[in-house]
Amino acid sequence: MSHLEPEGLLSTPWSGGASPFAINSKKLGMWLFIISDSLTFSALLVAYAYVRLSNPDWPRPFEIWPAIAKSSLMTFILLSSSLTMVLGVASAHRGDRKKTLRYLGLTMLFGLAFVVIHATEWYTLMVVDHVTPWSNPWGVPLFGGTFFGLTGLHMLHVTIGVGYLAVVAWGFGNGRFKPEDVEVSGLYWHFVDLVWMFIFPLVYLMSVNLKG
Amino acid sequence: MSAHGAAVGTHEVGTTKLFTQVWFWLLALTAIEVFLAYLRLNPALMLTILVGLSLIKSALIISYFMHLRFEHLGLFLLLIPAMVFCICMMLIMMFPDSLRILDLRPH
Numbered sequence: 001m002s003h004l005e006p007e008g009l010l011s012t013p014w015s016g017g018a019s020p021f022a023i024n025s026k027k028l029g030m031w032l033f034i035i036s037d038s039l040t041f042s043a044l045l046v047a048y049a050y051v052r053l054s055n056p057d058w059p060r061p062f063e064i065w066p067a068i069a070k071s072s073l074m075t076f077i078l079l080s081s082s083l084t085m086v087l088g089v090a091s092a093h094r095g096d097r098k099k100t101l102r103y104l105g106l107t108m109l110f111g112l113a114f115v116v117i118h119a120t121e122w123y124t125l126m127v128v129d130h131v132t133p134w135s136n137p138w139g140v141p142l143f144g145g146t147f148f149g150l151t152g153l154h155m156l157h158v159t160i161g162v163g164y165l166a167v168v169a170w171g172f173g174n175g176r177f178k179p180e181d182v183e184v185s186g187l188y189w190h191f192v193d194l195v196w197m198f199i200f201p202l203v204y205l206m207s208v209n210l211k212g
Numbered sequence: 213m214s215a216h217g218a219a220v221g222t223h224e225v226g227t228t229k230l231f232t233q234v235w236f237w238l239l240a241l242t243a244i245e246v247f248l249a250y251l252r253l254n255p256a257l258m259l260t261i262l263v264g265l266s267l268i269k270s271a272l273i274i275s276y277f278m279h280l281r282f283e284h285l286g287l288f289l290l291l292i293p294a295m296v297f298c299i300c301m302m303l304i305m306m307f308p309d310s311l312r313i314l315d316l317r318p319h
Contacts, residue, residue, distance in 0.1 A: 021287040031287070035295050046302045049263075053255055053306075054313040068249065075242050083235040086277045087228060183279075190277045197269045200242075201262035205249040 030184045034191045037157075041195050044153065045202060048146040052206060059138035060209040061129060067121065071204045074117050075196065078158075081110030082193040089186040092172065092179035100182060104169040107189065111162040118155055122148075143207075150199055157192045164188060226276060234276045241269050256311060 013020040021028060052058055062068055088103030125131045125147075133148045135141050168185040171177035245265055248258065275281040280288055 020284075021290070022284045023287065028287075031291055035291050038295060039298050042299045042302055046299075046306055049259060050306050050310045053259065053310040056314060056317075058255075068246065072242070072246055076239065079235060079238050079242070082238075082273065082277050083231060086226075086231050090226070090228070090231075187278055190273055193277075194270045194273045197238075197242075197273070198263075198266050201245045201266055202259070205245055205262060206255065206258060208249040210250065210252070 024180055026180065026184050027187070030187045034187060037191065038195075041150075041153070041198070044146075044150050045198055048150060049202060051142050051146060052202075055140060055142070057138075057140060058207065059136065059140055059143050060207045061125070061131075061138070062204050062207050063209045067124075068204060068208060070117055070121055071200055074114050075200050077110050077114050077117070078193045078196050081107045081114070082190050084110065085186045085189045089179070089183045092182040095179075097173065100179075101169055101173055104165055104172075104182070108162050108165050108169070111158055111165070111189075115155060115158055115162070118151065118158075122151075147203060150203055154192070154195055154199055157195070161189050161192050226279075226282070231276065234272050238269055238272060241265050 062071070084103045084106040088100050088107060091099040091103060130137055131144045131147070133144045136144050164185055168177060168181055172179075172182055245262060248261060253261070274292075280291075
């Protein structure tokens with residue numbers, strides 16, 4: 001179109017017929033979703049940090065072994081899943097379908113491992129320590145509310161992410177989806193990893209029990 | 213921030229070596245965070261250091277894993293400043309109010 005327009009007058013990317021950000025609409029949509037979701041998590045994290053700082057009696061139930069060791073392992077697993085995801089996206093752009101599917105499979109496996117280890121962590125807190133979202137033996141009910149609220153919303157994101165990656169892997173495997181679709185799912189997965197980079201230090205490392 | 217790479221249609225996606233290096237640095241920063249948990253720091257200082265380290269980690273993830281460093285500068289300007297502004301608005305009520313409550317408690 002630009003050859004029909006007066007030189008320099010309407011030839012900006014904003015004059016229509018072009019993609020101003022040089023990305024497809026799915027990717028822009030995912031970015032906008034990620035920004036809004038990050039504000040949801042930010043609100044929860046700020047609320048948690050507020051009550052954590054204003055309560056000197058905040059419980060410290062996480063002993064180095066097994067809680068901190070477990071959550072550190074979960075961090076390692078999630079970071080590694082981001083590495084396999086980014087390598088999967090790179091393979092998809094190179095057109096290497098087999099390798100892409102292998103990396104996506106590994107990413108899903110890491111995601112599942114994260115959910116399973118996290119579930120054992122929840123089990124210990126709920127069954128052994130008798131912590132619920134409303135009460136706990138340490139007399140600070142907000143502990144359970146913020147812990148299960150934050151980690152529960154994150155775990156929901158990981159679970160949905162594993163399903164999303166499964167759909168993308170299936171679609172990419174049979175040629176229905178393009179490399180761009182793998183890249184967009186990668187954005188979501190890295191975001192889930194990024195959120196854990198805040199939850200792990202703020203929820204776990206701020207409540208370490210060194211006596212245990 | 214590359215303003216041209218994506219605009220002309222070529223997509224720089226980085227190399228395996230680069231991604232592995234980023235992964236290594238993310239692990240190293242996590243190890244520092246876990247080490248900090250062993251030091252008995254005051255909660256406000258501890259929280260500030262941990263959030264600072266986490267911000268560095270998220271910058272690494274957003275820049276390299278999420279490719280924002282290789283995208284058009286306009287996309288970065290569209291997304292990040294508005295998000296940072298909103299988070300700052302949330303933080304306004306956090307300091308010093310959350311610490312002031314500590315002083316109001318009967319000792």
